[in-house]
Amino acid sequence: MSAIPPPPAVRLEAVSKRFGEHTAVETVTLAIAAGEFFSLLGPSGCGKTTTLRIVAGFETPSAGSVFLNEVEITERPAHLRKIGMVFQHYALFPHLSVFENIAFPLRLRRTEGGDMRQRVSHALEMVRLPGLAGRMPAQLSGGQQQRVALARALVFHPSVVLLDEPLGALDLKLRKAMQLELKTLQREIGLTFVYVTHDQEEALTMSDRMAVMDRGRVLQVGDPRSIYERPASRFVADFIGVSNFLPGRVREVGVEATIELDGGAVVRAGPEQLTVGQTVTIAVRPERTRLAGAPGEATVGPEGRWNVLPGVIRELIYTGSDTQYFVELGPAGVVMVRVPNDTPPEGRHQARPGERVWVRWEVGSTAVLLA
């Protein structure tokens, strides 16, 4: 595990992009490793697409540098970068057949005829569309068009493929299937993918690592697990999945941090870089919380220690796979507790609105966010 990490395939160094008064990208620094599936995630207008377009060469950064395999390409025109790109609306050439669309980059490189045909048909097989070479783009479904666009972006062996919300125009079922397929394909060919999406679930499912962006800035970079479990800010915790937020103040720091919530209840968190008296927000995922009928039952955790808070059930919603309880914890606020409907009997608490319950979660599942 002590091997030297491979040089990054794509590196951005303090890249900014301003359009007049508006700053679309603000000092973004990123290193994307070769062979990595890297996602840029954020709400619309967060600068993720502009960042991708800077890597593609469609936008020139106002400041900062872009490197491809550690060679600076900041000023290099798009057509000399050898970076594949897949667009949300496919951008297939409507006047060319599927074959000619995929052969387009090969013809520009004057690939010899036999070799070209072989590479086109290989690319079509890779995206599982053999036999459609003669069709025109308008005769294909959205999913098929996206596969052709992908084949076209792969066929000239680019060192990086950029994908700008490539599944955004597909319906949900097809999108799920394509997510898996894209990920498998990427792993098989071992190519670097930079993937832009506003869909946090998509980013979590597919990425090796991801960057969460907001208002032109990168807020957090990490693998899906660390981003989900250890969000660095309220924005990230809120944007990725669902979180319960409870405001409080740091009372003690040490091996554990102790935080006093509004109303006086006390919860504990792991060792965090905190100072006594600081105003913080704790975040807890609904699926990490449990309900119990009595505090005693709650404190006897199978492993580790638990935060236990008394509350009153205000609402419960059955969603099929699980049940969501909205529990009022007094002045501290309302938390959502998600209990899978297949939880073994001892963990399942049959509760009704108005009933007094105890909400508990592991100390280690408590994320502490500054303000």
Add this chain to the structure above:
Amino acid sequence: MRHRTWPLPAYYFALLALLYLPLAILLLFAFNSGTILVFPLKGLTLRWFGQLFATEALMRSLRNSLLVAAGSSVVATALATCGAIAFVRFRFKGKGLFITVALLPLYVPFVVLGVSLLLFFSTLGVPRSLLTIGAAHSVVSLPYALLIVTARLVGFDPHLEEAAMSLGANYWQTLRRVILPLIAPAIVAAWLTAFTVSFDEFAIANLVVGREPTLPVYLYSQLRMTSRLPLVVAMAAVVMVGTLSIFLALAWLRRILASTPASAAGATSALTARA
């Protein structure tokens, strides 16, 4: 509701009559064997068409018109295509001014344009000829061509050009392999429109004409002689049939424009407005 709808068909047929009755009468008189344009017809004949082709001055003016229309439409279409690409795809200073200036000939009466061009040419000492008419026609048909090509360019996905570039095409390769093939139907439509604008333009041509007249100028000069009237009528019938063919070609192009994914509703309506 039913009794209220009768004005609509009546209105429609009145419109049709107003539009096509004069044309039908024209066609009819083109075959009239008498020299005076009155009913009843004296008899049917193809004589006038024969004379048409035998009248050298008339054939010359037709040739002049075709030359001027061909030349000016090519110039106008080439300028319009470059202008449209610049206007739709590039950001530059003074773009608004550029568009306004390019479209201005649409709003200036042709007589005014004709007089000012006449003054312009005579001030510069340019001898009036087919070239001066051609130059004038290039100017007045430019806005039509510009609107048609622009509508097509606006209608297609700008990501197509970026896709081409990401695949390794430089700007000229992108232009040749992607942009031009996609706007080709619009270029042809623009050219045909510019051609017809030039071909039947009279007001300007009549002012800047030199020794060689174009067809409309020649026909107008012949109207003063009643004996020549049947010839003029026959020529008008021929021109009408020719124009109709161009119109049909435009309708066909419109269908191509509408059926390709890069379809531009604007181009279609621009053509409709012209036709």
